[in-house]
Amino acid sequence: MESYKTLNPTVRTLMGPGPSDIHPRVLSAISAPTIGHLDPQFIAYMDEIQDLLRQLFSTQNKLTFPVSGTGSAGMETCMVNVLEPGDRVVIAQNGVFGGRMADIADRLGAEVVKVEVPFGQYIPIDAIQKAIDGKATKLVGIVHAETSTGVRQPIPEVATLAHEVGALLLVDCVTSLGGIPVEIDQWDVDLAYSGTQKCLSCPPGLAPVTFSQRSIDVIRNRKSKVISWYLDVNMLLNYWGGDRVYHHTAPINMLYGLREAVLLILEEGLENVYARHQKNHQALVAGLEAMGLALFVEKPYRLPQLNTVVIPDGIDDAAVRKSLLTEFNIEIGGGLGALKDKVWRVGLMGYASRPENVMLFLAALESILTRQGTSVQQGKAIEAAHVIMQS
């Protein structure tokens, strides 16, 4: 047999659209001894994880648990449990992930009405109202934090519109949870899902979800069986809730990691976590603007955890990102879909949202752009970021 070298991935600074940097306490929790998924000790951890997730989502929803799968599995879990063929569904799309929601609804045989605005814009409430059109609708789906564009979408008004026609509101919180406020109960959101590798700073592999009583009533009144065996919450509930009946083997060590990650956030305090994301975002923006670069999204709709930066004319996107990775060990994201080659996506998510990362990135980018012959303002970015950090 060939001899393979011992696994030894380089330590990178993960400042892309996810995965984000993992806190050392999370990595250490993952390496704790594996125990059985029906071990009383593990069952106690499961109860704790559900309780921690309720605090993170700001909800009392009993049906709150992590799906074994990535964020997209969370999306599919929410949709497959409430949708039946022929249901009318309104999906708001201003980026890649709204498109994914629409695709899943279509595969489930729903009648999909899309509200589309160009990538990078927020979706106006009257456009959503027009698409709902006063008609009986089963579900309204929207992305809270569009990671493909860096746009933040206001949620509470959408909830009111959905409920007026008896629809459930589904919110994608993959990138928002742990980065900006997510208020499931206060906003009256019926179904929400997230992922572990964005602002929770845990490796990818789990999708926290939460279901309101209204959505559970819809599931109870289904005419047809949920078409997915793995994602059917009726059965998952017997494992995560009451009877602890075996359904599938829970990813034990990943769940240790999630427990530690949420604990870290709650120890710091949700308000402090949001304030940290906001401050580091402001410092990054100040630095980029001092250098002469522009942000892609209008100020009121910018996400602090995902910054889209307009790539200046004449700059080779791939070459810049390659230099960041190979010279500085920094990963950032490129543009997706319509934004390919047009923007960089700079994540300041969870544990990666730290002042030293902002400074490292600004210094690295200035150095690379200068060498590429761009006329960026030199020596101004770090100072501008520093001023914000001291304020």
Ligand SMILES: *Cc1c(COP(=O)(O)O)cnc(C)c1O
């Ligand atoms: C990353 C992401 C997803 C998909 O999550 P995966 O973990 O990649 O499956 C869905 N929605 C948004 C907004 C995301 O950022």
